[in-house]
Amino acid sequence: MIRTFFISTSILALAACGGSSGGGSAGGGSTFDDVLNDFETNPVLTAGLNDSVEYAQFSTLSAAGGASYEGDAIVYSEIGTLNIDEVDDISDLPTPTLAGSVALQTSFSGDEGTLTGSFGDFVDSNGNSKTGTITLSEGEVTEDFEGDAFMAASIDGTLSGSGAGNGRYQGLVFGSFTTEGVIGVGVGLPITSTTDIDDLTEDDIEELEDFAESDAFAIIFAAD
Numbered sequence: 001m002i003r004t005f006f007i008s009t010s011i012l013a014l015a016a017c018g019g020s021s022g023g024g025s026a027g028g029g030s031t032f033d034d035v036l037n038d039f040e041t042n043p044v045l046t047a048g049l050n051d052s053v054e055y056a057q058f059s060t061l062s063a064a065g066g067a068s069y070e071g072d073a074i075v076y077s078e079i080g081t082l083n084i085d086e087v088d089d090i091s092d093l094p095t096p097t098l099a100g101s102v103a104l105q106t107s108f109s110g111d112e113g114t115l116t117g118s119f120g121d122f123v124d125s126n127g128n129s130k131t132g133t134i135t136l137s138e139g140e141v142t143e144d145f146e147g148d149a150f151m152a153a154s155i156d157g158t159l160s161g162s163g164a165g166n167g168r169y170q171g172l173v174f175g176s177f178t179t180e181g182v183i184g185v186g187v188g189l190p191i192t193s194t195t196d197i198d199d200l201t202e203d204d205i206e207e208l209e210d211f212a213e214s215d216a217f218a219i220i221f222a223a224d
Contacts, residue, residue, distance in 0.1 A: 035099035039072035042222040044181040056177040058143030066107035071223025079216040113141025128163030149177040181224030
């Protein structure tokens with residue numbers, strides 16, 4: 001699983017590299033290019049243009065009681081096409097398999113934070129819309145040793161339709177909260193529709209890791 005965690009960390013770090021100026025989120029019915037443009041110009045990412053990325057404190061988010069975030073998501077159905085080692089800036093990312101939206105909701109009770117949400121409205125580069133959503137479950141918002149807030153959750157969902165990117169997406173999602181919003185990445189390994197991550201044995205994981213370079217997927221998102 002080292003490769004998937006490395007990709008998670010690398011994508012989060014790209015927020016400090018910025019993109020092009022602008023902002024806004026795409027809703028259902030947006031074209032593939034519309035979502036890509038909205039993703040690259042999301043305020044969570046463009047804050048890096050001015051070296052102004054500030055991670056949000058857990059105490060600040062908790063005091064607010066909760067918040068809603070909406071933004072954009074891109075999917076690489078095979079992680080091997082991402083070539084994260086060659087990406088220095090958001091604009092360097094290769095063309096994804098799918099582009100869509102993300103909606104998240106946080107809530108807090110004392111020192112505990114929970115997270116719900118989903119990814120949807122996906123379309124491929126040929127304009128084929130996808131039916132289905134990828135849902136977050138068991139989501140948590142926690143703090144690191146510096147008090148910064150970050151998130152983790154399970155994801156699961158099936159996308160179908162004409163074109164590329166169909167199938168089941170089951171895995172984990174990680175992210176960091178900034179003063180502009182939240183940025184993160186979901187990753188998963190190829191598993192059957194009858195297998196759940198909770199049921200995987202250590203031997204299963206070791207076998208799946210052999211395929212992770214090419215067969216695993218990645219979902220990158222930014223929401224404000």
